[in-house]
Amino acid sequence: MKVNCKCGRAARAAAFSLFTLQCFRYRIISCCEAARATGAAAMRRLGRLAGHVSVARPAAELQAGAAPEAPAEQDLRRRSAATLAQLGFVPPADLDTRHAAELRDQGWTVVPGVIDQRWLDELRAQYDECIAEEGLLAGMDMAPEDVQARVRDGTDPPPNPGVRLLLDLVNKGPVFDCVWSHPALLDLVSSVLPDFKLNSLNATEPTKGFGGQDAEGNTQPLHRDTLAPPPKDEDYTLVNSVWLLDDFSESNGATRLRPESHRREGATAEVHIDAPAGSLVVFNGSILHGASFNASGARRRGVFCSWVVRSANQQTDQAKFLRPSTAERLTALGRYLLDVVDTTTA
Numbered sequence: 001m002k003v004n005c006k007c008g009r010a011a012r013a014a015a016f017s018l019f020t021l022q023c024f025r026y027r028i029i030s031c032c033e034a035a036r037a038t039g040a041a042a043m044r045r046l047g048r049l050a051g052h053v054s055v056a057r058p059a060a061e062l063q064a065g066a067a068p069e070a071p072a073e074q075d076l077r078r079r080s081a082a083t084l085a086q087l088g089f090v091p092p093a094d095l096d097t098r099h100a101a102e103l104r105d106q107g108w109t110v111v112p113g114v115i116d117q118r119w120l121d122e123l124r125a126q127y128d129e130c131i132a133e134e135g136l137l138a139g140m141d142m143a144p145e146d147v148q149a150r151v152r153d154g155t156d157p158p159p160n161p162g163v164r165l166l167l168d169l170v171n172k173g174p175v176f177d178c179v180w181s182h183p184a185l186l187d188l189v190s191s192v193l194p195d196f197k198l199n200s201l202n203a204t205e206p207t208k209g210f211g212g213q214d215a216e217g218n219t220q221p222l223h224r225d226t227l228a229p230p231p232k233d234e235d236y237t238l239v240n241s242v243w244l245l246d247d248f249s250e251s252n253g254a255t256r257l258r259p260e261s262h263r264r265e266g267a268t269a270e271v272h273i274d275a276p277a278g279s280l281v282v283f284n285g286s287i288l289h290g291a292s293f294n295a296s297g298a299r300r301r302g303v304f305c306s307w308v309v310r311s312a313n314q315q316t317d318q319a320k321f322l323r324p325s326t327a328e329r330l331t332a333l334g335r336y337l338l339d340v341v342d343t344t345t346a
């Protein structure tokens with residue numbers, strides 16, 4: 001679906017202003033809500049107004065059994081990021097260019113106020129519901145059945161003491177659709193990676209007295225998501241992002257990073273993310289980063305949305321884990337981003 005109406009063009013052409021940004025955010029969220037509450041017409045209208053093409057088809061359309069948009073998807077896997085435009089993606093007109101510059105030069109950037117209060121409430125509620133539902137097995141979706149069984153019956157302790165972990169959020173509620181399809185995120189990712197697909201959508205939360213994932217309960221060491229030194233020629237392969245569901249600061253175990261370490265080994269001073277709930281932090285996967293110790297016990301829920309070049313394997317094999325209820329919401333753009341083209345057209 002190509003956005004081509006007057007309103008869409010006007011939204012794209014609009015210069016940056018706080019007002020535009022506010023409207024843009026609201027409309028993105030309204031797209032999701034419209035999908036659930038008001039059906040196809042409102043969804044399309046809101047999507048066009050925002051210049052945002054949703055990756056999810058509206059619920060009313062699904063219920064009516066309408067045919068999916070014509071998929072010309074056979075060779076999507078091999079196309080570059082320019083394909084996003086062909087699939088209807090419209091970059092945000094109102095994202096300050098300094099974010100791409102910061103991401104390039106210091107390796108990370110904070111975009112405040114991306115999640116508005118209503119969406120934040122929904123994300124928090126869904127996150128907490130998943131944690132409650134999954135109980136001891138939270139974060140063990142990918143573990144073999146026998147390993148899960150030993151944790152379930154109390155033979156073994158959960159593998160990551162002191163951290164709440166959720167995996168595969170793509171399949172755990174439509175409220176997360178707007179995270180991995182957010183125009184500002186996709187735009188920033190495409191400023192680093194030549195072509196990309198979702199790597200994983202997980203969440204972590206160190207609890208009081210702990211510092212992230214580590215089998216012994218130690219604070220998570222600094223690491224690169226690529227598990228490799230900075231690449232030559234800035235030939236990056238991974239970009240990660242944190243969606244802040246709570247205020248992040250040094251006292252509650254905020255993610256810490258070493259600025260510029262995506263470009264070279266060595267010693268810039270470590271900094272902690274210090275930003276309010278609702279912010280989006282995007283960072284190069286080659287930057288040194290890690291969780292930190294949560295001394296205050298204040299909640300620190302972070303949703304991590306990570307992207308890899310299309311030639312790499314995904315951390316979560318989206319085709320393998322895709323649930324039918326998720327698959328039926330996806331447009332061609334959504335399937336491309338998740339790289340589930342083959343499974344849905346088979």
Ligand SMILES: O=C(O)CCC(=O)C(=O)O
Nearest residue numbers: 204212254255289290291
């Ligand atoms: O939870 C955090 O702040 C960082 C998590 C992280 O870097 C990881 O799990 O690899």
